[in-house]
Amino acid sequence: MSEKLTIGKLAGATGTKVETIRYYEQIGLLPAPARSASNYRTYEGTHLRRLSFIRRARDLGFSIDQVRELMGLADRRDQSCIAVDVIANQHRDAITRKIADLTALAGELDALIDSCSRNTVADCRIIEALGPAASA
Amino acid sequence: MSEKLTIGKLAGATGTKVETIRYYEQIGLLPAPARSASNYRTYEGTHLRRLSFIRRARDLGFSIDQVRELMGLADRRDQSCIAVDVIANQHRDAITRKIADLTALAGELDALIDSCSRNTVADCRIIEALGPAASA
DNA sequence: TATGCACCCTCTAGTCGCTAGAGGGTCAAG
DNA sequence: CTTGACCCTCTAGCGACTAGAGGGTGCATA
Numbered sequence: 001m002s003e004k005l006t007i008g009k010l011a012g013a014t015g016t017k018v019e020t021i022r023y024y025e026q027i028g029l030l031p032a033p034a035r036s037a038s039n040y041r042t043y044e045g046t047h048l049r050r051l052s053f054i055r056r057a058r059d060l061g062f063s064i065d066q067v068r069e070l071m072g073l074a075d076r077r078d079q080s081c082i083a084v085d086v087i088a089n090q091h092r093d094a095i096t097r098k099i100a101d102l103t104a105l106a107g108e109l110d111a112l113i114d115s116c117s118r119n120t121v122a123d124c125r126i127i128e129a130l131g132p133a134a135s136a
Numbered sequence: 137m138s139e140k141l142t143i144g145k146l147a148g149a150t151g152t153k154v155e156t157i158r159y160y161e162q163i164g165l166l167p168a169p170a171r172s173a174s175n176y177r178t179y180e181g182t183h184l185r186r187l188s189f190i191r192r193a194r195d196l197g198f199s200i201d202q203v204r205e206l207m208g209l210a211d212r213r214d215q216s217c218i219a220v221d222v223i224a225n226q227h228r229d230a231i232t233r234k235i236a237d238l239t240a241l242a243g244e245l246d247a248l249i250d251s252c253s254r255n256t257v258a259d260c261r262i263i264e265a266l267g268p269a270a271s272a
Numbered sequence: 273t274a275t276g277c278a279c280c281c282t283c284t285a286g287t288c289g290c291t292a293g294a295g296g297g298t299c300a301a302g
Numbered sequence: 303c304t305t306g307a308c309c310c311t312c313t314a315g316c317g318a319c320t321a322g323a324g325g326g327t328g329c330a331t332a
Contacts, residue, residue, distance in 0.1 A: 007280075008278090008279065008280080017319085017320080018279095018280085019319075019320060019321080020318085020319065020320085022281095022282095023318075023319060023320090027318090038280080038281090038326080038327055038328085039280080039281060039326085039327090040279090040280060040281080040327080040328095041280085041281090058318090060241055060244060060245060061238075063317080063318090064317075064318070085249060088245060088248055088249050089249060092242065092245045092246065092249060095238055095241060095242045095245065096242065099235060099238050099239060099242065102231055102234055102235050102238070103235060105196060105197055105231060106228065106231050106232065106235065108196060109196060109224060109227065109228045109231065110228065112196075112224055113221060113224050113225060113228060142308080142309075143308090143309075144308065144309080153290085153291080154308095154309085155290075155292080156289085156290065156291085158310095158311095159289075159290060159291090163289090174297080174298055174299085174309080174310090175297085175298090175309080175310060176298080176299095176308090176309055176310080177309085177310090194289090199288085199289090200288080200289070273332100274331100274332085275331090275332085276329105276331090277328100277329095277330095278327100278329090278330105279326100279327080279328080279329100280325100280326075280327065280328095281325080281326070281327090282323105282324095282325090282326105283322100283324095284321100284322085284323085285320100285321085285322085285323105286319105286320075286321070287318100287319085287320070287321095288316105288317100289316100290315105290316090291314100291315080291316080292313100292314085292316100293312100293313085294311105294312085294313085294314105295311095295312095296309100296310075297308105297309075297310065297311105298307100298308080298310090299306100299307085299308075299309090300305105300307090300308100301304105301305090301306095301307105302303100302304090302305090
């Protein structure tokens, strides 16, 4: 049961693109792995777990900086959970705001779409609604 | 009375930053205006109307390319409104998907936050939940 | 053994939609 | 005549990747 992975295998196992993994290494998010004799990156289980963590947090919409923060906390397991809770809650609030914004926007768009007369653009109320008083 | 505007006035009138207006000119979204003797941009009413259109569409979340498309359609006033309707609906669909994604995400985060035992990180299920998909 | 192809490497530059700064020129009020 | 707000161009930066050039490596198959 060899835990050695090429970058391609790691990518496949985590649903990440190869280039993204190299990028994460470059910005110091994922530690640089050992290299094979032919200079190939050789990843271990620790990398798989860490990258899974990163991907999951990214999928949940945490920024790279927030992920860094979360990982820092996760690595200090004696610390209080409250710091982690705070980050998650901040993020939850941001999502609440985003949903509200998008919902309002969807309403506006719906009004626009409903107003489409389906005649010529000259009569198109979407175009009309997007412009100011009169078009030039 | 053709009202001439400096870039600053145009920015003020449309709620756009000066740099953004120059950027729109650079990418060909807003036509380059005439220049004064001292090389200042001098905008006309047409620019004001076109920029208002752009800003409104951008505020509604249309991409620059979509705005370009919409403006191209608006300029051909004999054409059918349906093409405009299609673009608006595509955008509406994208927003619907985004809202659904964010809602699902909010639910996941809520579960994560609720599960936080508020003890040490060792017990913190937020960190746990962010770990590898299959428990390792 | 040769060959073909998928994979790996580094490095650079591009994406989107701006935003910020350097380093200068112009204009109008006091 | 000076001050300070405005204007100009050019370049680089943001976040989070993504794409491509130009090359090396590993393994299966003919």
